[in-house]
Amino acid sequence: MKEHQIITTKDGSHTIYVPELGEHYHSSFGAIQEAQHIFIENGFKRIKKPVVSILEVGFGTGLNCLLSFLEAEKTGQRIIYHAVEKYPLEDDEIAKINYGSILNAGYLFSKIHWVDWMKNMTVNGNTLFKIPYDVLKTLFPQNYDIVYFDAFSPNVQPELWTEKLFSKIFQHLRKDGFLVTYSSKGTVKEALRAAGFFVQRLDGPEGKRHILSAGKEFKGNPPKFIGDEKPKQAPKQTPNG
Ligand SMILES: C[S@@+](CC[C@H](N)C(=O)[O-])C[C@H]1O[C@@H](n2cnc3c(N)ncnc32)[C@H](O)[C@@H]1O
Numbered sequence: 001m002k003e004h005q006i007i008t009t010k011d012g013s014h015t016i017y018v019p020e021l022g023e024h025y026h027s028s029f030g031a032i033q034e035a036q037h038i039f040i041e042n043g044f045k046r047i048k049k050p051v052v053s054i055l056e057v058g059f060g061t062g063l064n065c066l067l068s069f070l071e072a073e074k075t076g077q078r079i080i081y082h083a084v085e086k087y088p089l090e091d092d093e094i095a096k097i098n099y100g101s102i103l104n105a106g107y108l109f110s111k112i113h114w115v116d117w118m119k120n121m122t123v124n125g126n127t128l129f130k131i132p133y134d135v136l137k138t139l140f141p142q143n144y145d146i147v148y149f150d151a152f153s154p155n156v157q158p159e160l161w162t163e164k165l166f167s168k169i170f171q172h173l174r175k176d177g178f179l180v181t182y183s184s185k186g187t188v189k190e191a192l193r194a195a196g197f198f199v200q201r202l203d204g205p206e207g208k209r210h211i212l213s214a215g216k217e218f219k220g221n222p223p224k225f226i227g228d229e230k231p232k233q234a235p236k237q238t239p240n241g
Contacts, residue, residue, distance in 0.1 A: 004089075006096055010206075014097050016061065016089070021156045025060050027182075029207030032063070032102065034182070037205035039064045039148045040071050042213060043180040047145050047226050051078045055172070057135050057160075058150040059083035061097050062112045069112070069124050070105060079126040082144070084135045088117070136165060140172040145226065147173065149181035154188055161188050166195035170216065176226045178215035188212065 002019035009015050011030030017023075027034040044052065044067075052072070056064055065081055072079050094113050100106030108124060115121040117132045131138055135151070136159070147169050154161040161183070169179060181188070184201055189212065192199045197214035200223055204211045213223050 004093060006093070013099060013102055014061075016093070016097075018152075021152060023152050023156055026063070027205065027207050029205065031061075032067075032099065034205045034208070035063050035067055038180055038182050038211050039150070040067050042202050042211065043146055043148060044068050044071055046178075046223060047077075049077070049145065049226070051080065052146065053080040053142065053144045053174075054082070054146050054148065055140060055144040055169075056081070056083040056148040056150060057169075058152070059085035059088075059130060060150070061089065061094065061099065062109065063099055064148050064150060065112050065128070066099055066103065066105060066109050069108060069126055070103060072126060073124060080129075080142075081126060082129045082131065082141060084131045084133060084138050086132075086134045088130075088132050135160065140168075143172050143174050143177070145174055145177050147177070147179040149179050154183055154185050158187075161185075161191055163191045163194040166192050166197065166214075170195050170197060173216050176215075176217060176219075178213055178219070178223070178226075180211065180213050182208065182211050184210035184212050 005017040006014050007017050009028050009031045011033045013032040015024045015026040015031040100109035111123050115128050117130045120129050151160045189199050192214045198218045200213045201210045
């Protein structure tokens with residue numbers, strides 16, 4: 001088995017390259033900018049509830065967890081974060097990743113990784129539960145407000161981007177819950193729709209035209225906020241305006 005390689009992306013943050021798959025964990029245009037755009041701006045920030053439950057498919061470096069906890073620190077929200085990961089990274093690989101120093105959150109990044117697998121632990125007032133299994137075989141412990149779907153691409157892992165797995169996720173989403181993912185491939189949209197989702201295409205981060213949001217309910221386009229805070233009303237369009 002060839003070793004993982006740590007690569008520096010355009011925004012200075014690291015990603016991991018997996019030679020066997022010919023895939024990176026993140027976009028070469030910037031791991032942090034990509035994760036922030038997809039999972040925080042178009043994911044976590046849309047939920048205005050005081051306690052937000054998140055399921056991540058593909059925990060990897062823990063970047064999405066770190067960014068979510070940092071955002072929750074700003075807003076005063078609390079997170080229940082469940083993450084599934086079939087191939088946990090080695091400690092020495094995590095130690096080389098620079099997200100903690102770039103985001104000025106080295107201690108928080110370490111704490112996220114010190115947390116034992118399969119134990120409910122408190123990190124920064126949030127609950128973190130990391131599950132070291134294949135998502136296809138995992139029984140999700142609860143229902144969620146949001147699912148970060150961050151597996152390897154449908155080209156190399158077609159078995160994960162299926163109606164079957166999306167149906168299982170659909171059943172574990174709250175009524176107003178939704179999934180976000182970086183792939184906007186046609187087959188992914190079809191599989192999500194077949195599982196019962198309303199699928200919406202949103203603008204992607206730098207280097208990517210579109211991403212997907214898929215909700216149990218139709219949330220308008222762009223999708224509305226969820227929880228007690230109402231979104232600002234868009235001004236009515238007049239024929240001239
Ligand atoms: C594109 S990487 C993203 C990782 C992570 N979200 C991050 O920001 O570092 C995909 C991740 O999905 C994990 N993965 C692949 N197949 C899986 C499976 N069947 N069940 C759970 N995790 C899986 C990989 O090991 C890898 O960590």
